[in-house]
Amino acid sequence: MNLGELKWQDQAACKPYPQEWWFPNAERSSHQYAAARAVCEQCPVQDECLAHAMAHEEPHYEYGMWGGLAPRQRRALRRAVT
Numbered sequence: 001m002n003l004g005e006l007k008w009q010d011q012a013a014c015k016p017y018p019q020e021w022w023f024p025n026a027e028r029s030s031h032q033y034a035a036a037r038a039v040c041e042q043c044p045v046q047d048e049c050l051a052h053a054m055a056h057e058e059p060h061y062e063y064g065m066w067g068g069l070a071p072r073q074r075r076a077l078r079r080a081v082t
C-alpha cells in the first residue's frame, strides 16, 4: 500500500476516540455506530474515507463504519453505482 494514499488519515476526526465505536461487536453496534456517525459527520476527510473503503474490496473494508456509512449502507451504495 502506498503510504501517500493514506495521508488523509492524518486529519481523521476519529483518531482520539475508541476504535470499537467504528468496529463494534454485534450486540452494541447500533449505539456505537450512532456515536461514530456523529464524529464522521464532522470529519474533514469524510469523502476521502468513504472513497477509500469503496475502492478496496479486501475483507478489512467490509467491516465497520467508513466515511459515516455502515457496511450495509456501503453495500447498497456499491450496488447503486455499479
Ligand code: SF4
Binding pocket: 009, 011, 012, 013, 014, 015, 022, 039, 040, 041, 043, 044, 045, 046, 047, 049, 050, 065, 066, 067, 068
Ligand atoms: S469519516 Fe469517520 S471513519 Fe472516516 S476518517 Fe473521518 S471520522 Fe474516521
